[in-house]
Amino acid sequence: MTVEVIPVQKHIIKPSRGWRDLGLGELWDYRELVYFLIWRDVKVRYKQTLFGAGWAILKPFLGMVVFSIIFGRLAGLPTDGIPGPVFYFAGLLPWILFQDGVSKSSMSLVAGRSLLTKVYFPRLAMPLASVSAGLVDFGLSFIVLLGLMLFYSTPLGSQWWTSPLFVAWGLLASFGVGLWLSALNVLYRDVSYITPFLLQAWFFATPVVYSATMIPEGPWQLLYSLNPMAGVVQGFRWAMLGVGEAPGLLSAVSFGMTILILISGIIFFRRMERSFADVI
Amino acid sequence: MTDTAIRAEGLGKQYRIGSLQTGYQTLRDVMVDSARSALRRGPRDPRSESIWALRDVSFEVQKGRVLGIIGSNGAGKSTLLKILSRVTEPTEGYAEVTGRVGSLLEVGTGFHPELTGRENISLNGAILGMRRAEIQSKFDEIVDFSEVEQFIDTPVKRYSTGMQLRLAFAVAAHLEPEILLVDEVLAVGDAAFQRKCLGKMDAVAQEGRTILFVSHNMSAVGRLTHETIVVEGGRIVMRAPTPEAIDYYLTTGMEQIGERLWSGDDDHGLSGFEPIALRVIDLNGQVVSQVSTVESFDIEFEYELTDSITGLRVGIYLSTSKGERLLTSFDTDDLEIFTRHENRPAGQYVSRCRIPANLLNEGRFMLGVNASSFGVRSYFTDEFALSFAADGTGAPGSQWQESRRGPLRPALEWEILEGVK
Numbered sequence: 001m002t003v004e005v006i007p008v009q010k011h012i013i014k015p016s017r018g019w020r021d022l023g024l025g026e027l028w029d030y031r032e033l034v035y036f037l038i039w040r041d042v043k044v045r046y047k048q049t050l051f052g053a054g055w056a057i058l059k060p061f062l063g064m065v066v067f068s069i070i071f072g073r074l075a076g077l078p079t080d081g082i083p084g085p086v087f088y089f090a091g092l093l094p095w096i097l098f099q100d101g102v103s104k105s106s107m108s109l110v111a112g113r114s115l116l117t118k119v120y121f122p123r124l125a126m127p128l129a130s131v132s133a134g135l136v137d138f139g140l141s142f143i144v145l146l147g148l149m150l151f152y153s154t155p156l157g158s159q160w161w162t163s164p165l166f167v168a169w170g171l172l173a174s175f176g177v178g179l180w181l182s183a184l185n186v187l188y189r190d191v192s193y194i195t196p197f198l199l200q201a202w203f204f205a206t207p208v209v210y211s212a213t214m215i216p217e218g219p220w221q222l223l224y225s226l227n228p229m230a231g232v233v234q235g236f237r238w239a240m241l242g243v244g245e246a247p248g249l250l251s252a253v254s255f256g257m258t259i260l261i262l263i264s265g266i267i268f269f270r271r272m273e274r275s276f277a278d279v280i
Numbered sequence: 281m282t283d284t285a286i287r288a289e290g291l292g293k294q295y296r297i298g299s300l301q302t303g304y305q306t307l308r309d310v311m312v313d314s315a316r317s318a319l320r321r322g323p324r325d326p327r328s329e330s331i332w333a334l335r336d337v338s339f340e341v342q343k344g345r346v347l348g349i350i351g352s353n354g355a356g357k358s359t360l361l362k363i364l365s366r367v368t369e370p371t372e373g374y375a376e377v378t379g380r381v382g383s384l385l386e387v388g389t390g391f392h393p394e395l396t397g398r399e400n401i402s403l404n405g406a407i408l409g410m411r412r413a414e415i416q417s418k419f420d421e422i423v424d425f426s427e428v429e430q431f432i433d434t435p436v437k438r439y440s441t442g443m444q445l446r447l448a449f450a451v452a453a454h455l456e457p458e459i460l461l462v463d464e465v466l467a468v469g470d471a472a473f474q475r476k477c478l479g480k481m482d483a484v485a486q487e488g489r490t491i492l493f494v495s496h497n498m499s500a501v502g503r504l505t506h507e508t509i510v511v512e513g514g515r516i517v518m519r520a521p522t523p524e525a526i527d528y529y530l531t532t533g534m535e536q537i538g539e540r541l542w543s544g545d546d547d548h549g550l551s552g553f554e555p556i557a558l559r560v561i562d563l564n565g566q567v568v569s570q571v572s573t574v575e576s577f578d579i580e581f582e583y584e585l586t587d588s589i590t591g592l593r594v595g596i597y598l599s600t601s602k603g604e605r606l607l608t609s610f611d612t613d614d615l616e617i618f619t620r621h622e623n624r625p626a627g628q629y630v631s632r633c634r635i636p637a638n639l640l641n642e643g644r645f646m647l648g649v650n651a652s653s654f655g656v657r658s659y660f661t662d663e664f665a666l667s668f669a670a671d672g673t674g675a676p677g678s679q680w681q682e683s684r685r686g687p688l689r690p691a692l693e694w695e696i697l698e699g700v701k
Contacts, residue, residue, distance in 0.1 A: 013366060013375040036406035040392055040399075047394040047435075118389045119407055120366040120381075277368040278295065 020270045027122045037129030041104070042136050056137035057144050060092040067092075071209045080211045080243040083152040087241070089145050091208035094170045094236045097138045098229055099199050101171065105130035105178030106195050109186050113280045123273050124266070127178045131171055138167065145240070157242030166236040173228040173258045179265030183272040186280045207233050212244060225250035228258035284378065285459055285490040286341040286364065291373035293334040293359050293514075333359045334514045337373070343458075344488040348501040348508035348522055350529050353542070353662070356514040357494045361461045364492070379458030379490070382409055389448075393437035397428055397447055400436050404451045418454045425480075426450035441657040446473060453480045459490045478503060496663055498526050498603040526603060538569035540666040552589060553651050553659035556582040556628070560647070560668045570669040573689060576637045580630055581649050583660075588625040589653065593618075596633065597648030597663055600687045606645075609633060641689035642672030 027034070046052045064085050071077045072084035079087035105127035109116060112126055149156065185191035206229040207214075215224050224230055231247070231254025238244045334356040341347050349357050362368045364375060365383045390407040391400050401422055405415035423429050426447040428439070436444060462481065478500055485491055485504060495501050501508060501522060508525035510518040518528055540558040561578040562568045571577040579596055595610030611631040612618035648663040676691045677684065 009378070009380055011366065011377045011381070013363060013370065013377060015370055015372060032412055033406045033409075036403050040395065040403050043399065044392055044394045115390050115407060117362075117367060119383060121407070121409075274369045277362065 016274055020273075022266050023122055023124060023270055024266075027124050027128070030122050030125055033121055034125045034129055034132075037125055038133050041129055041133035045133065045137075053137075053140060056140040059137075060089055060096055060141050061144065063092050063096075064088045067209050077210050078214070080213065080237075080241075082154055082241055082243055086145075086148050086152050086154045087211075087237070087243075088209065089141075089148055090237045090240050091206075091233050093138060093141055093145060094166060094232050095203065095206060095208045095229065096141070097134050097167065097170050098174045098232070099203070100134045100137065101131035101174030102177050102181065102199060103195055104134070105175070106181035106185055106191060108178075109182045109276065110189070110192075110280065116280060117277050123276060124179075124269065127182045127269075128175060131175045131178055134174070135167075135171070149240075154241060157238065157240055159239050159242070159246075161239075163236055163239040166232055166239055169235070169255065169258060170229070170232040172262055173232060176228075176258060176262035176265040179269045180261070183269045183276075186272065186276050202227070202229065206230055207237075221250055222253065225253045226257050228254050228261065230254055231258070283343045284340055284376075285343045285345070286339075286375065286377050286492070288340070288364075288375040289338050289373055291334060291337040291360070291363060291370045291375055292332060293356075293363060293368070294330050294332050294371040296330045332514050334363070334370075337511075337514075337516055339509060339516060339519065341490055341492070343379075343490055345507070346485045346491040346493060346505045348505035348525070349492060349494045349511060350496070350498070350501060350508055350525065351511035355511045357511050358463055359514075360511065361463050361492065361494060365461050377459065380409065381459045381461065382452075382455040382457030384449075384452045384455075384460060384462040391436055391444065391448060394435055396435055397423075397426075397432040397439070400447065401451055404448065405455075408452060408455050409457065410455060414456075422450045422454050425453065442473070449473075449477055449480075453477070453484070457489070459492070460484060461492050461494075463494045496661075498529075498664065502526060502603075527601075538567045538666070538668055552585065552587040553592075554584040554586060555649065555651075555660055555662070556584060558582075558647065558649055558665050560666070568668070570671055571635075572674075573640050573642060573670045573672045574637055574674045576634050578632055578634050579647065580632045582628070582630045583651065584628045585624055585626045588623060589659070590623045591653040591656065592621075592624050592651065592659075593654065594629075594631045594651045595649070597646075597650065598635075599646040599648065599664070601644040601646060601667065603646065603664070604687070606687055608650075610650075638676060638691035639688060640670045641684055641687055642670050642675065643687065644669050645687075 046055055049055060051058060067088040068084045072079065072088075108126040108130040109123065116123070116126075148154075181191050181195060205224075205227050212224070212230060212234045215221050231251045234244055235247050235251060238246060337356075337360060349360065351357050359368070361383070363370050364377060365381055390404050392403060395403065401419065402412075402415055406412070410418075423432055426443075426449075428443050428447050431439065431443065436447070439447070481491070481493075481504055491504070493501065493504055505522050508520065508522040509516050510520075510525050510529050518525055520528070538560045542555040542557070557580075559567050559580045559582075560569070560571060561580055562571060563575050563577065568577075581594060581596065583594065585592075593610040593612045595608060595613075597608050598606045600606060611633065612621060644667055646664045647666050647668065649660070649665050650658065650662075651660045652658040672678065672689065675689050677689075
């Protein structure tokens, strides 16, 4: 028998008032649970599907094929001088990471209501796990991107090593939006109807099927860069393919917007959290 | 006072009735409501739309004690546990909980149907607050206890309800928190499994951990706890040695009037079966709280099936006021009725039975209900749903002014044979 020394935990339970701290320390204490929730999401994501994890690759691949035909062939939109399939695929990867993260995390609390009403854990863990689980899909399709680049002999951008930064940025954006939507969804189920439209509009406001260089100079560009995903997709493409403008002031605006959404999302989520179990 | 595990002072929890009824609002509801309240003059009184599920609850539990909590449905027991486990916040008051808290709330919470038994053990362990190393070191023990070893790599959705239950309880039972909150885990499962669970909890209690035990199962409360609090209407009405508390709860604590109604928003765990009402009805067709033992009377259980159920049996438990079971009877006990109603389509039903005249002795009796498919699952159980009194005026043998012992006073057929050698 080994004697384990467990520090005595003491919890004070009382009504909370006003604004609370961000609760990130507690989230860290529960990191194993977060790990298991991610693991669960990854495991069940493609259960009982014919293609299994193949969907992680098929989703961006099919998108790429459609865009190549419609936007490349029919509309003839420029692709910064690189082969259309590579251009679209490189844009789709961070976009799908964001899109899946937002749609899955916005549903995470409602889908997990049986847990939420029975067991205590930091509620932030649920949307966080939903967003993070998308990384596995991203990793798989990233390999396909490298294959495509090899096939079309597109050279790897010299700043390729910065790409993880843009992936992380995409995750932060996804988490931030997911926090807002998941907390709102607890109160108003309308969110589950609005989210698809929101994401569709957002898709067209993001340079996935076109190049950000098409946006006219001046105030339009500033407005455009308020979209966090504009910075992410543009930056990721720049890192991997070396096309488009290097991140600059406009990217900083985009990043600032991401942080704003994220921080406000956490604050809003924490504010709503206390009533989750009662109203869900 | 380092040996106090739980100290609660004036805990209260207020729910908005609106949010209880509808479950959730849509944006449109909010807009309509705010438009309406804008038209109405003066501010709305928030209290008129809310109820206190719990009020002024203060108690202390010493480390290593096992405390029972009893009370009728909706009395606030579960709310109290939810507050102590930090699932929901109190509206007022204060509690101090010392030690790691584990909850055994409704077995099966946190299982994912697509994952295998093995995977669900890890996941459920993590959800209940176990460390990864802890889960690994206890893995074999858990599998062993659950008796589902051969199916451990099968998705849980292919498990029978009984297997899921066993697995879930096995995980939860191997938690080692200093404080264990147990809510009605014994409501489902077969008798053998219930015995096993009780045995395990007994063992946990022996190890000196603090347990709060909520149950409708009076024999379980009696066996596991020495001290019990009775909760009624959101308040603690009594804290006493367990037998005393149970007696109080079963007699004076329940003042139903021959009828028990269930509201739709009670959470019964398993869906498909919704109890509506249980009534005691006399020969004139009146709902009564007191019957005459010399007349027959009916027991009527009204319920709704939201899904068709095969092999359903709906029945009653009759117990004494001390909780001793007198009889169990089901509406499909008769083989012919059973075949005719083998599959009950969705809809509203009444199952009625007649308690014959001259069966019961005078006194108080408890009526319980159960709906289950034998060996498959239990849909609903409330062992002590309502109590009624039996008046023995004119009962056999009442020419003697004495009270007869025993819960039954049947009119037996006596013969007196004369001149027998």
